[in-house]
Amino acid sequence: MMRQMLAFLSGSAGCIVFALAIIVWLHVFLMAEEHVPIFICLVTVVGLGVAANMLKVTDAVRTSLAEHERLWNLCALAVPLALIWLFREDHYNLFLIGAIMVYAVAVLGLNVQLGYAGVINFSCASFFGIGAYTSTMLMTGAGLPPLAALLLGGVMAALVGCILIFPVLRTSGHYAALVTMAFALLFKVFMDVNDFFGGPQGITVPPMTLFGIDFSHNMLFGDTELSFYLRYDLLCLLLLGLAFCFVRRLERSWIGLSMDAVRSDDTASACFGINISRWKITAFVVGNCLSGLAGALYAMMQAYISPANFTFSDSLLFLSILLLGGIGNMWGVILATVFVVLIPEKFQVIQEFRYLIYSGLVLLMIIFSPKGLLPRQPRSYS
Amino acid sequence: MAARHILWRRVLCLALFAAFFYAAGDAEAKTALRVGYIGPLTGGNSSIGLGARNAAELAVFERNEDSGATYNYELFSLDDECKPDAGIKVATKMASDKKILGAVAHYCSAVALGTVDVYHRYGMPVIVYGAVSPGITYGNNYPEILRIIGTLINQNKVASEFMLSQGYKRFAIIHDTTDYGKDHKDYFTKFIKEQGGEILEPMFGVTSDQQDFTTELTKIKSMNPEVIYFSGLTPLGVRIRSQMEKLGIDAQFEGVSGIKSDAFIAGLGPDLAEGCLSFLEGSPVEKLAGGEAFLRSYQARDFKNLPDTMAPFAYVAMRQFLDVIEKVGPDRKKITEALYKIKNADTLIGKVSYDDHGQNSEPYVSKYVAQDGQWVVWEDSEYASGKRSLKKPGAGK
Incomplete structure (x- = not known):
């Protein structure tokens, strides 16, 4: 019976079952408000994960993923769509879903840098912030349409990244990490002391408008009033989808191959004629551009930003999402973002102890699964 | 094989559990408001936030124990x-949760x-208990936003009048x-200049x-002021006051509400803190009418954290909410309107009247001086009675 089950799961059905399970679990978890249901949800997911590993279900799922990738991608699209529809009137949960998707885009950017090319970046949140501030200033100051401001937010983050990459390239290892840390601190202080950018108090961000539709109003659909976050969520999903496709293409192309070579052994790859600097620069700039885009969209969704949102500790949060998911694995990144965004929010029920418990969970995670939830698999050349 | 069967059963149990809660999630019904x-x-400000949370909780507990209350209340804190x-x-x-009728919020x-835009968007009435920036109430026309604590405008008006009355001229x-x-600096300098004092540039x-403040303080020393006015929070205040001493600056140190904490005196020691001035909305809890009773019932609840300076404000704000809900019923719009009708109400923190921006227009500001390692209300201090004296105006010249 077990064998039949596994065979069933390694086919296309595995994908459907998995997607349904995620929809149901996330729906329950997002609805849970009291201690007991939240606790049971967490225990369930850990129990299922451990059981799946022991029963080799994960292997079956992996086979299914390799053989039916197109279907998996479609399901990955269907899961957020289903959730967005289920929560169509629930502002708060839609906001959380949007935040997850935006964070995932930023961490995908970090994934290109650290996961592929091996460029360490402790200032992801700063580039997220550069995107946010650039788009805000372009909308309020220069009166640019929000979509253009969003894109330019990404461009600006990439440009600033182009400057920061010089000291990063001249150093290596811990020193490169220190350079990015210094940048993260510098960015926060710069924003704090500049009244032009709103100072430490922060600044209000105008809403997204696209084709004449103002994203800050609720919309009517038949008799139900849909939350205005629904539009933002669809836009976030679009951005995440595009970012995902882009990073996946990048990974599978010769560019990704070159980056992998640079990360694994720069001396060897230099001997084979790979230009190390070129690929490090490419990865850094592409990654920052993604973080910047994500930041710009997040700012519009949140409608208010301040330097306190983009501190060094937020950069560490992004990095920890990547480590938790499994460096280099895009599915892992998305899964980890879900946990890292949702768990502290759900822990609001335990009030002042929430970060204590949350940190405990992270420690347990590191002890029992040091390579992350879904470690990256070896590249398949078939 | 047996082990696998057991495992499967466990998985099944967990799945059933999940299904149960999935079904139960929607059916949950609460009678309490x-x-x-x-x-x-x-984080760093949690002692104030926790004290205020407990005070709000205390107000809710007391109301639930009151047999005359129409509703039963539940506090939801974030x-x-x-x-x-x-x-x-x-x-x-x-x-966005329509079941929550209103909130006491933000230090x-x-x-x-x-967040004011968020409350306005969803139409939830909020009484701000501890944040003093004028823009919160005066920067918008949102009826949902009220504030029980005074703005820093009042505080600096009292502070500037007091300092000038003590004979100081150069700040x-x-x-x-x-x-x-x-904002503190802006209003303080404005009031000082209006009343003929001199602000040193x-x-x-x-x-x-x-x-390190050596650069700033060295320059200040050469400017020879009578008073060094500092607007900011305790950690900076401690550093500046102690470095003043190192550089031998003999000027009166004046702070704002941000340094009126026990940590300020603990950080400096009683000797250095002696004679420092500070201003704060409200009176010390023990001095308030009904303050003793408040402290007693707070302590009787066995809260883990001490009531900090903001606790009485959160307590009074929460009581006002509950009073209004009792009167007009569970309707956010009606609650908002009814809150504006509170005029000249006698409360634990003194008179409360909300103006058309929802700002309490009658906040009381107390003056404090550090004396023997404690913040003492000016009128009760040995400085006011003439036993001790602040730094003499004009002494530096």
């Missing part, structure tokens, strides 16, 4: 971490300035670059994590 609290429960983004998240969570001005200014520090803006 819900009210909210938002403040910093974790953590804003004193960060705007976290604040917006929890404000959205609370305000940090930066958070409150970011040097250090402020931190947050809006809190800057340049004024010094410092970031809230600066450690």
